[in-house]
Amino acid sequence: MTALPKRDRQAERREATRREIVDAAWQIAREHGLGAVTLREVAARVGMQSPSLYTHFESKNAIYDTMFGEAWADYLRICEAFEAEIPKAPRKALLFMQQSFVDFAIEDHARFQLMNQRMMADFEPSAESYAPSVAVLALFKKRLAGLGIHAQADLDLCIAIVGGLIDSQFANDAGGDRWITQLPRAIDMFADEVGLPGPRLRRKR
Amino acid sequence: MTALPKRDRQAERREATRREIVDAAWQIAREHGLGAVTLREVAARVGMQSPSLYTHFESKNAIYDTMFGEAWADYLRICEAFEAEIPKAPRKALLFMQQSFVDFAIEDHARFQLMNQRMMADFEPSAESYAPSVAVLALFKKRLAGLGIHAQADLDLCIAIVGGLIDSQFANDAGGDRWITQLPRAIDMFADEVGLPGPRLRRKR
DNA sequence: GTCTATACACCGATAGAC
DNA sequence: GTCTATCGGTGTATAGAC
Numbered sequence: 001m002t003a004l005p006k007r008d009r010q011a012e013r014r015e016a017t018r019r020e021i022v023d024a025a026w027q028i029a030r031e032h033g034l035g036a037v038t039l040r041e042v043a044a045r046v047g048m049q050s051p052s053l054y055t056h057f058e059s060k061n062a063i064y065d066t067m068f069g070e071a072w073a074d075y076l077r078i079c080e081a082f083e084a085e086i087p088k089a090p091r092k093a094l095l096f097m098q099q100s101f102v103d104f105a106i107e108d109h110a111r112f113q114l115m116n117q118r119m120m121a122d123f124e125p126s127a128e129s130y131a132p133s134v135a136v137l138a139l140f141k142k143r144l145a146g147l148g149i150h151a152q153a154d155l156d157l158c159i160a161i162v163g164g165l166i167d168s169q170f171a172n173d174a175g176g177d178r179w180i181t182q183l184p185r186a187i188d189m190f191a192d193e194v195g196l197p198g199p200r201l202r203r204k205r
Numbered sequence: 206m207t208a209l210p211k212r213d214r215q216a217e218r219r220e221a222t223r224r225e226i227v228d229a230a231w232q233i234a235r236e237h238g239l240g241a242v243t244l245r246e247v248a249a250r251v252g253m254q255s256p257s258l259y260t261h262f263e264s265k266n267a268i269y270d271t272m273f274g275e276a277w278a279d280y281l282r283i284c285e286a287f288e289a290e291i292p293k294a295p296r297k298a299l300l301f302m303q304q305s306f307v308d309f310a311i312e313d314h315a316r317f318q319l320m321n322q323r324m325m326a327d328f329e330p331s332a333e334s335y336a337p338s339v340a341v342l343a344l345f346k347k348r349l350a351g352l353g354i355h356a357q358a359d360l361d362l363c364i365a366i367v368g369g370l371i372d373s374q375f376a377n378d379a380g381g382d383r384w385i386t387q388l389p390r391a392i393d394m395f396a397d398e399v400g401l402p403g404p405r406l407r408r409k410r
Numbered sequence: 411g412t413c414t415a416t417a418c419a420c421c422g423a424t425a426g427a428c
Numbered sequence: 429g430t431c432t433a434t435c436g437g438t439g440t441a442t443a444g445a446c
Binding site: 243244245255256259264265 | 440
C-alpha cells in the first residue's frame with residue numbers, strides 16, 4: 001500500500017491563479033509590447049481589481065521576474081531537447097545551436113526584450129529566475145568546449161555577434177530577415193577566426 | 206556700409222531657454238539614467254514649473270527628439286573631423302572608424318541608449334532629428350566603399366558586430382572593457398570575411 | 411509670449427473593511 | 429482572498445495672470 005501524495009487543494013488553486021496572472025501578462029506583452037503590461041490590465045483580464053494581484057505577487061517586477069525565469073527555462077528545455085539532433089560537423093553544430101536561439105528570439109519580441117533586459121530600467125532578475133539563463137550559458141559553454149572552443153573571449157565574441165544580429169533585426173527591419181539570414185555567414189566568419197575545422201557553410205562571396 | 210544682421214533678441218532668448226532645458230535633461234540622463242528624466246525634474250533644474258516646459262517643447266518626447274538629433278549630430282561632427290587622421294592601411298582605417306563609435310558610445314550610456322532607441326517604447330525620432338544619423342550611415346558607407354566594401358550585407362554585418370559588442374559590454378560588464386577590447390579582433394575577423402587586404406591587426410591566437 | 415496654478419487620467423503600491 | 433479607497437508619482441492639458 002503506497003501512501004497517496006497529499007494534495008493541497010489550496011496551494012494548487014493558488015498556483016493556478018498565479019499561472020493565470022502570468023499568462024495574462026504574456027498575452028498583453030505579445031499583443032501590445034512589454035511596456036503595455038499594467039497591473040490594471042492584467043487584473044482586468046483575470047477578472048480582478050489590480051490591488052488583488054498583490055496577494056499573488058509582491059510587485060509588478062515580481063511578475064516580470066517570473067516571466068524572465070520562464071522564458072529562459074523554456075529555451076533551456078529546447079536546448080536540452082535537441083541534444084541528439086545536433087549535427088556532427090562542427091560548423092553545422094554551431095549554426096544549429098545559434099539558429100535555435102535566433103528562432104526563439106524572433107518568435108516573440110517582447111520575450112526577447114525581457115530576456116536581454118534593455119527595457120524596464122529598474123528590473124533586476126532574482127537569483128532564482130536568473131538560474132536557467134546561467135544554465136543555458138553553461139550548457140552552451142560545454143558544447144562549445146566539445147567543439148574545441150575553450151577561451152572565454154571566444155564565447156563572449158560568439159554571443160555578442162549573434163546578439164548584435166538579433167538586435168539589428170528588431171531595430172531596423174522588424175518582421176523581416178535582412179540581418180538574421182546572415183547568421184550562417186557570421187558563424188563561418190567566427191569559425192574561421194577561432195580555427196574551427198570543416199568546410200564553410202557558405203561560399204565566401 | 207554693411208547692413209547689420211538683424212538680431213531678434215526674443216528669438217535668441219527663446220533658443221537659450223530651449224538649450225537650458227535640453228542641457229538639464231542631458232544632465233539628469235547622465236546622472237541617473239534616461240528613465241529618470243521627468244518633466245518636473247527638468248523644470249526644477251531650470252527654475253520653472255513643469256507645465257511651463259510646454260511653452261518650449263510640445264511634449265516630453267520632443268525633448269528626447271532634440272537630444273536624439275544632437276547626439277547623432279555630435280558624432281557626425283566627430284566623423285567629419287577625423288577625415289585626415291584616418292590611417293591609410295584598410296584594416297587600421299576600419300578599426301579607427303569603429304573605435305571612434307565605440308568610444309563615443311561608452312562615454313555616455315544614456316546617450317547611447319537614446320541613439321539606438323531600445324528604451325522609451327513610444328519614442329520615434331522625427332525626420333529632422335533622424336537626418337544626422339542617416340548622414341553618419343551614408344558617410345560610413347562611403348568610406349567603406351573607399352576600402353572596397355560595397356555590399357549592403359557587408360555593411361549590415363559590420364554594424365551588427367560592433368553594436369553587439371557595445372550592447373554586451375553595457376549589459377554584462379558595465380564600466381569594464383571585457384567586450385570592447387575585442388574590437389580589433391572583431392575587425393580582423395570581419396576584414397578576413399569580406400576580403401579586406403593587409404596584415405591582421407592582431408595575431409590569430 | 412511666458413509662466414503659474416490647477417486639474418486630469420494613468421501608473422504602481424498600500425491600508426483596511428469584509 | 430478580494431474588495432474599496434487612497435496615496436504619491438507620472439505625462440499632459442488648459443485657464444488665466446503678467
